[in-house]
Amino acid sequence: MTAAARGSPTERYRRERPPVSRECGEELTRITDDIDDPIVKLRYLQKALNEDGDKSALVQLVPIPPARRAWYRLKGLRALDAVADADEEIAERTLAARKTARRVVVGASAAAMLFVPVLVAIVAWQVNRWRSEPEQVASVGSSTEANATAIEATTAPLSVPTTLTTPAPVEENTPVNQPPVAESLADDDVGIVPSMLWLADRGPDWELYSNGLRIETAYTVKGTPRDYRVHARDGKLLPTKLDRPIGILFHTSESDLWPLEPGYEKELRKGSEALLRFVKREQAYNYMIDRFGRVYRIVDDDSRANHAGHGVWARGDEVYLDLNSAFLGVSFESRWEGGRTLPITRAQLIAGRNLTHYLRQRFAIAPEMCVTHGLASVSPKRGLIGYHLDWARGFPFKAFGLPDLYAQPLPSVALFGFTYDSEFLRTMGERWPGLIAAEQQLAGEARQRAISLDDLRHERQAEYRRWRAELPTPAGDEPGLANRNR
């Protein structure tokens, strides 16, 4: 942090400045928790954050999070000592905080002294192992296959592509009823995470963001500008016209998938290119993520893509019916098949997570507004949910750092009385928790009003039709690519 960024003493309480990193903030917070006097607390924070800031850049270069934290704590302790040295009374008042901080620093240093030799020994052993067993590299396939099988058997619909394995085929008698939570990625506290997300570099056909997200822009087109309004739960069409996306809708491309194996390079490449041309022509999604994790911006962010068709989503008091305008469409090159979405690749997952992080930050998108198409899609004519089923189960919300929306009452059912038919149940196997909760909610309301569930459904369906008719730009046609995919 430069002196200008920290601000002169006369500017420090009025000039906006970038916040300190989360780690630094957490360590300072731990110290200030032990300081009761607001004046001393503020004086300490100003000392720690304004006058010792140049070293923060150095600390951020330390690659091991615990070591960074210990260094931040040490810096915090020094600042606390400096504040205490200036005034005996303050020294007395901060005694507890200084004792605690010192204990933590000593403890962390001791742990580090023990940890470093162990780390060095592990690294040395690992290097030695690689050197002595070079042929193991060629047999990674078998171990990965074993891993993939293990993952398959537990929870995850993800596949880990390697050059030597083919994705395990979906057996006919594979239970379709899989838990909706995908495998989590390893904690992302390894390596330096930039404290902010920004456009780090760009070329004629690409953009690179500070979290590693690279967006290919060669296929980008401008579409119809977003222009939509939102209903309140009481049915009032809110007057404000919105022109920025407020959520993300995740799709699958419903396209042919070639094996991720050597020898299929041409098919994989041609398949992806054909898909991109099609998506561009149809303006079907805002973003496409191919199987190698390449992210393509197709319809620019300010324009609506034809990705959602008829859908319903709600958050708080707001109900969204024009999802093409309100949501960004992000599609993974994959397909709904056999009652589930075929596994996406780890590269797709990482790219999707980075893209979601970027979009959420850029447009201030709430986590519960990152939804899957299968959860939002409805057929208004038949009054049924699940017109499209892509990601109706199995979206890796947890790995994306998002709440499990399969557990949230389904707005289309709870608000508008949409239901499902036997074909839906046959495909899905059983209802997911959010659908059950929504049905219970609706049934409870019918009981409370002493009317039949059917009457309530009729009433709500009429409401839905009325609300839709009020929209200035009614939800568009179903996208050409994602035909009804049960």
Place this chain on the structure above:
Amino acid sequence: MDDRNDHGSESSGSGSHTGQSQSGTRTRIGLDVGTSKVVSARGDNISPTTDSQLNAFFDVPYSALHEQGLKANRTPFYRENDRLIVYGDASEKFAHIFNANVRRPMAKGILNPSEPQATHVLETVLSTLVPQSRNPGELLAFSVPAAAPETGHELTYHEETIKRYLKGRGYTPLAVNEGLAVVLAELAKEGFTGIGISCGGGMCNVAISYLSIPSLTMSLAHGGDFIDASVGAVVNEPATRVKAIKEETLDLTREGGDKIDKALHIYYDKLIEQLVEELGKAVQKTPKLPRNDQPMPIILAGGTSKPNGFRDRFEKALRRRSWPFQIGEVRMASDPLTATARGALVAALAER
């Protein structure tokens, strides 16, 4: 003020002060220079002494009889050529008597550029709350709004004018963002992390603070005056009368009442909607949001936030939108009218 005759007491506000800190060795003052009111806080941060003065004036034509009457009632005023300028709290009484509006030296949070008396009146009002410093260079922290798009360069003039005046009174002035001052006053337990919102007469100020560092500051050039003027225009009443009704009887938890009440509800909703909308836009634009996993507490302060039910309406509007951080508890400041001044005092006391 050399060419003016000043009368009335130096401190005619609602509080009292001694001009000294508890230790008697140094005076630190926090000052909220608001469009509607100027509030001072001094002493320690636990039980500060606060004082306030209406930041307004009312002029009447000079006559010996008028002057005598004002002196007899100990009304603060000064004479400027053929006018008698009544300032501070007393100006509102006169406005009521004449069924007219008070004039304001400030508008939209800064010196009113269309009011020729602005600087003189503001300095006179300040003089009732800020005594000459006993020890030269004593620290005085005063609130400044965040620059609104339409007040950018005028804010510099406003701030420098106040600084020069305070320096002339023997102080070292320290500017504190108004929203941040609310955080400093109310969020010490949370490590000065959260969102401070001050809804005043001329504008609403917001600061997102992380460990006392303002990472986002913004303002909306609408406040209580906007509500008063808008309601006054639609119900054909002077804004001063609307303001009095608003402060005495308005309850936003109850719909209905007369047409003034209904109009007040409408314009309060409008103000809240605009404020949340602008905050949302500012949050979307800024690259400087803190990466904090904890829910952000929100403190509401300022006279415009005082009516019963304001907090509920604001929270509802806030939670209707998406935010890139978790919204924590939304609560009123312990004393909404003095929060900014108390926060400025905390900043002044923390400085060496």
